[in-house]
Every structure is written in C-alpha cells, then in structure tokens.
Amino acid sequence: METVKINDLACNDLPWKVIYDSKRCTLCGSCIASCTFGAIKPKIERRRKSFSDTETPEPKITFSATPVITQVNILKHFCRGCGVCERVCPNNAIRSERNPDSRFNVVYQAATATGPKRGGRNNLEVKARTLDTLRVGRISQMTDPSLDAERHTFDCQAPLGRILPATQLPFTIGPDGTLAKSGHTPPVNWIYPIIIGDMSIGALSWRMWEAVSMAVAYLNEECGLPVRQCSGEGGMPVRLLKSKYLKYVILQIASGHFGWNRIIKAMPHMVEDPAGVLIKIGQGAKPGDGGLLMAAKVASHIQSIRGVPKTDLLSPPNHQGLYSIEESVQKMFLSFNAAFKFRVPVAIKVAASATSVSVFNNLVRDPYNIVGGFFLDGIDGGTGAAHDISLDHTGHPVVSKLRDCYLAAVAQGRQGQIPLWAAGGLGKTGNLAADAFKMFCLGANGVFTGKLILQLAGCLGNEHSRCNACNTGLCPAGITTQEPTLVRRLDPDRVAENIVNYFLAMDKELRKLMAPIGNSSLPVGRSDCLISTDKAIADRLQVQYVC
C-alpha cells in the first residue's frame, strides 16, 4: 500500500476530472493528440484479476498490463474541461466532468506563489441577468399600429462622433431659403449599432482575425450593413492599413501603444480613413488592469506588427503621462483628432465603475467638442488574459451604469452629444438582438460585442469555467492561439459565414422588436417601452414595474 502523500497534487484537487471508460476505448490516441493542454496521457496499468476455471472454486490470479488514458496531475497541465477529447473520441470513452470539490485556487497559489490567470469571462456570478428581467412591454395596438417587420423600412444606424447641439451648428440661410453648412463640425460616422468589439490580432489567431475582417467586409459590401470592427490594442497588418478596408475598422490605442508605430508610418499611404479611433482607458472584465498578452502568443507576426521581442506584453494600467481628465481630453483626443486632420471620430472606452458618471460628465462638458463616443464596458465582458482575481472580484455591471450616464445627459439636456456605446456580457444567452434593443431603450446609441463573436467561431468556453484558456496560447478551437497546428483547426471561411449569418439574423430580429413598438428608427432612450418583473431593477432603471 502506498503511503498517503497528502501534500502532493491529486487529480481530484483540479477543477475538472477526466472520466474514462477503458472498456469502450479503442486506444486510437485521438484524445491525447487533440488535448492542447496535455491534461491526459497514456499509461500502462497493472491489472490483477482472480478467476476460477473449475467447477469448484479454485481461485487463481493473473496480472495483465493494460494500456489506458489517464488524467495528468500536474498543475501546468490541468484539465480545462474544454471537451475536445469527448468530441474526437469515436466510442464515447472519455469526457471531462466539473469537480465540485476542486481545491484549485488553494493548491495553485500554494504551489506557484502567484494567482491563477485565465482568459474568457467572469465565472463567479452566474445568476439571472438584469436584462432578462426586462421585456418590451409597450406594444403598439389599435390607434398606434405595429409596423410590419418584413414590409416596412427601418433605419438601424447609430452615430459615432461628437454631435453638436443644434444651436452650435454653423448654418447660414441662403437666398433660396435653404440651410448651408458654413464651418467645420466634428466628424460623425453613422454605423451599424452593433460593433465587433476590440479583440487584438495578438489575442486572436491570424485565421480568426482574418475571418472577422472577411465577415465585416462582406456585411458592408454585399449585405449593406455598415458593421465596424475594432482593432483592439496591437495594431494591424500594414497591408490592411493601406487597403480600402481600413474604413471598416476602428483603430484602438491603449496604454501600451502597441502597434502605433506601424500605424503612424502607414498614415501617408492610407487610401481611406479608419472608421474611428478608440482610446482604451479601461476594460470591463479586468478594470484597473492593463492589457496582457502572454509570451506564448507573441508569434513572429505579432512581434513584427508590434515591434517587440517574444516576451509577455503587459500594458500599464493607465496611460502614462495622463494625470487628469483635462489632460486626457486635451492631449490624447486633440492629438488623435489632429493626426487624422479632424476627419475621424475619436472615442473613449472605460470600464463601468461607480465613478463612470463623473467621467462622462467631464467629457460631455468639454468645450472642445472632441470626444466622439463613450464606450462603457461592464463586468461581464471578456478578455484574452487576466488574473482570476480581477475577473472574478473587480468590476461593475454595465446596465445600471449605462442608464445612469444617459440620465445624467438628460438632466443636462445633452443627450446624444456624446454617443453612448455599451458592452459587457451582452449576447451572453446567444440573443444579442434582444440585449442590444433593451440597452438602446435604456439610452445606449449602440453596443459592442466580442465574446459572442468567439462563440460564433466555435469557442468552447462558457461562464461555468469551461475552458477559459485564451491566455495560454493553447486554444483548442484555434481561435486565441498563435500555434500553427492549432490555428489550422479553424476554418476562416466557415467562421466568416457564421458571423455574417448571425448579423443578418440579428438585423431581422431587431426589426422584430422595433415593429411591435411601432418604431422605424432605433428607440434610443425609450425606456417607456420596457417593463420589468423585478421591482428593485424597475426602480433602479426607472422603468415600469409589472407583475
């Protein structure tokens, strides 16, 4: 009998247990070959069998050496529950099962003197979502007829850019009685109200990024939907910067400024302006933390675009050199406005926070009219890599904060001057149209989404701690890895097709929500058409409580 070594790591300390049935296994090896985490391995078990082959019991013992698959009890190779082994097994002989008795958080820190990290999402608070207690409850009937979602025309676009109050428009009345614009106004782009959120070319595999870009180009050029994607921090391939497709991309700059050397050098050769510039101050999934790209994912093309060696790339938690909101407005926004000769809207992305309204108020009152969008990212947003403690224990939900910002604007008569864009867990249930629509009603001009796009590509992760290994560079779906053999698992054409189809379906579903409330344009701020079955939520959001 072996001595009990209680301090050794055992498989039942880990968050997932591999359940294996050797009787069904054909030993084809597919599961081991496909497990990117090295969480399972082959081994030979010594099997003892007693039997009797006579009429009266005369027990005999035989020993055999049986090849089996077994879970690895090494911290670095813990099973993530991605389920790829189960997918590839021809005989249903293997699967992973969530371990409710996991001691992972304890043993990991005890062994490594550091906290666990992961990619993906907030897994701690999995309960009914605020948006799911809301319904579109003001239905047009009788005197105010519903529209026909199939037949009527609908205007589904949202502004990105600073909007002047009508009193500041540089209009003159011509001799023919028409208004003529006689001066500069801040640039505003009207785009589809759902942006594909900022996922960098380092966080995503090149095939995934290519698939998103293909989908966006197709949606614009073949389907007439002006969908935009945000580059994320880390720049873009120079060839794309110089192409006509740049107009579909919102360039992001974050505190690491990664990729901007290439962008600035490409500027003289750009044939189109980008759709916008997004200054990332914070991120909902890990507020107060900067971007994080592990060395494992810094492949040669990432090194080339960012101009960095193969090392962990950490963006600082804040923009160095910005000490106050005034500076952020004056320095960064003016710089970027000027860089593109005041033709490209410049917006800001912040993590939802107890202080979001103060930040928003500062920006909406800025006298320079240069902040062209307030992107508010909530706690349920995704991330390529973060410390577990940030993902699970910091952050602020987006719904009430978005509403607070909108109502702050209303109180000042400034609604719409800085378009509000919201994100953070939208589309979590798979229906982004419904989430987006409710956010519009609460005051958002538009929403942005990232995680859902990964789901469309085949991401195996979920909010119940499944997979969430985007940070490792070992993504089993080939989405968030730069490992060539893994990247090849992803078919970019299929992914692009999925994204395009989803957007087409979502566009129809938006109409299916606009039609019953009788609106042919987006009901931004129409909280009167929402109801809530939860009194506390209804009161907090100032919508009608129903029961």
Next chain:
Amino acid sequence: MCRIGAIKSLNYVHPSKALQLMNSQQKGHDNSGFAMVMQDLGGIFAEYKDKPTLSLACTDAGLKIAEEILDAVGFKQVFQWVPETNWQAGMDIQAMPNYVFRTFDYPELFKDAPKRDKEDLLTNTRLQLRFAMEKDQTGFAYSFWPDVITLKEIGDPRDIGTFFGLWEPDDSFTAKTITAQCRQNTNYAIVRYAAHPFFLQGYVTLTNGENTFYQKNKEFQSTLHPGYVGFESDSQCFLYTMHYMHRQLGWPLSYYKHIITPLPFQEVAKREDREELMAIRQSLAHLEINGPNTIIGTLPDHTMWVVCDAKKLRPIVVGQTKDTVVFSSEVCGINEILSDRNWETDIYPNEREIVVVDNNLEVQRWKQ
C-alpha cells in the same frame, strides 16, 4: 381616433364653420370636447390686433389670482369680451364659472421694448398665471398673445357650441384662421390643457395621432425653453419642436419634416444637402417622432401647414375654393363647408411632403 380640422380664409369666418367641419366627422371622434384657436381676428377684436388678448377659463378665485398677477406686471385692460353662455338642462359640458377674453395694453416699461422682449413677457406672464392657478385647479390660461383667442372645454362639442352660442354665425366673433378639434385626451388624464390645438408664441399645432417618441421628445424639450411645459399630451411635443426650430433656431419651415421624420440614411446619402441633413438629424435626434401622426399647424404670420408621419398612417385632406382652404381629417368635413368646390383639386398629402398655405391662399406642396 381623433379628427382635426382647420380653416384659412381670405374673409373673416365665424367658428360655426369649424363646428360644422368637425360635426360631420363625429363618427370618427368621441364627442368628448371641443377646442379651437382663432388667429387673425375680425369682428369686435379687429381693432386690437397689436394688443395681447388673454384666453382664460377659471373660477372666481382663479380670476382674482389672474387679475392680481396681471395688475402687478402692469398690464392695462383695454377691451373685454364675455361670451353669453346658455346653459340648458341635460347638456354634456363641464363648464367653468368664468370665460375671460381680455385685451391689454403692454406695461409702460415695455411700450417701446423690442418685439422679442414683449413676446417673452407675454409668455412668462401666461406661465405665471398657469402655475398660480394650477395648484387648486382654479383656472386655465390657454393663450396670451396678440390677435389670438383660444377656447377649450370638456363635453359634447354640439352642446359646447350651443353653450357658447357658436352655432349661429355673426360678424362680431370671427377670424381668418381657425384650427379645431373635438376630442379630449385619451392617452393620459383628461385635463383642459391636453386638448388640441396647442399654442405657444404664435405657433399652433393640432394632431391626429400618437407620438411614440413622446418620452424622448419630452426629456429633450424640457431643458430647451421655459415655455415647453405641461406635456399633458404627447402631441404638445410637435408644437415645441416647431417653435424650437422656427423661432429659436430660426430655421425655415421646410426643415420641420427633416427633424421629425428624417429621410432614411440611404436616401440622404444621395442628396446634395446631405451634410446639412445629417447634421440636423444628429443634433436633433431626440426630436424625431414615431408612430402615426398628422399634424396641422400655423406660424405666427398665420401661414398654415400640414405634415404626416413617414408612413402616412393618419388621413388628411386639403380642399379649397378661391377664398377658403380647409384641412380636414375626413373629406366629409370639407364637403360640409365647401360643398361647391372642385373636389378634383383636393390634395391628399403624402408621407414626404409639407402642404403650406400662405395668407394669399397660395397652396404649395414641398417635397421633403
């Protein structure tokens, strides 16, 4: 459903015409009230065109409050008309004790003041009256403006007409521009202020419809001008938007349609004035309307106009003779009072136009 009507004539017209116009459409409304605004007054008010007339319905206590306020501001009464009311048993009318139509001279301090200052004084005074009488519902100040009279009451419009003696035409109480409606508010509480037409600083609107962007409009308008108050009806928003665009921003009437029902993005992109139209749409996104609506209105210079929502979900007809133009929700209204017109020239405004009638009765159709 609501029914609305308007008469614009080269001659002075008695309100009995408006009653006839609306009575013929009574199956389309619920006979729950009658309200009208008369502009460009004739008869007994003809010689007071440059002096403001207060239209007020109130209790005795309300009258006392109003007189004190007007006196304190310094208005001097120069003329008064008290309608002879005829109450009969069984009448469906919730009459107020006093109906006050009084014309004033401006206070001494304002005699030579600029026009805008005088206008603001009138509006501020009316709001002061409104707020003072609102507390105990002692009165309703509908308009206080030169050359304008407003009458609103709850009840059956036929009885209201009889009560005020409006069925019998005469030359003493007339106007060249009359807008009228025969229904109380149904979406919200029944209050006299909620009855169309609505008036502000020479601008009038009345609507058949429902503004489903009411909340957005209201939230935005609440901070734009002190006169944008009440919001007892979602249709008041149409008046405030017109006032804001035309008076406050100084934009031409033709841009009203671009604000309330902007062209689809694809159509704007093809236009030469796309930059201006996009700027308007962006800056005034919260004044966009939705839902089924037909809006009739007048400007301070008595130009009359009508627009529909972008899907033309509410009816309107414009009929005319040489000396009169009539707007009506249903053609039977026009048949009633302009029976000898050429109906082939009737206009059925479409979803992308404004029909405008100037003081010479020239009818124009402006495509958005």
